[in-house]
């Protein structure tokens with residue numbers, strides 16, 4: 062563990078949390094987003110209700126959606142600012158997820174306690190993706206799935222996103238293809254690893270624009286299954 066790097070990441074996301082959440086909640090695309098993301102997650106997960114861990118839950122968008130679909134969801138994050146907002150959304154939900162402080166690289170739960178581990182826009186910012194996915198596999202029951210959504214956001218390098226720390230190296234941040242993410246799932250021993258381009262999300266981004274400072278980019282669902 063590199064505590065200083067993780068502290069930098071946590072502080073960045075705590076600072077950004079209100080703006081990030083406001084973007085997620087834009088009224089002009091909120092319903093369209095919900096429908097599109099239901100079509101992403103529902104086929105990727107076992108039929109509800111199952112136990113789902115949302116790693117790097119941020120402001121809780123995925124956790125709240127999956128709980129609303131009937132799953133028993135726990136969302137974990139390390140940024141206090143994100144956790145505060147996620148807890149607010151959970152409190153306003155009819156079927157709230159549980160929101161906890163927790164490290165996506167070393168989540169502290171009993172072995173075989175989840176049917177699915179999900180994470181959206183998190184793989185790129187993990188300090189050790191291989192250790193993370195290996196730990197997620199240990200949390201899965203036989204037949205469980207890991208399903209993550211990400212993209213190749215920073216093919217030219219991370220720049221000074223997390224400041225100018227020389228140790229700010231994140232293995233997938235400058236991935237050139239999404240296959241690098243798929244390889245992490247394969248190295249963790251998951252079977253049937255597939256990469257699915259999310260064309261509907263791309264069309265929504267093209268129609269409505271993306272967050273300031275970002276380019277429209279194709280996102281992918283990367284998923285794999287624990288044998289058994």
Ligand SMILES: C[S@@+](CC[C@H](N)C(=O)[O-])C[C@H]1O[C@@H](n2cnc3c(N)ncnc32)[C@H](O)[C@@H]1O
Pocket residue numbers: 067070071074075085116117118119120121122123137138139140143163164165166180181182183186187188
């Ligand atoms: C781009 S945001 C994505 C948030 C959310 N998953 C979503 O779909 O909107 C990345 C999140 O990952 C969290 N994160 C980064 N490293 C983490 C770690 N090791 N453990 C837990 N959360 C982490 C950050 O705090 C941040 O909330």
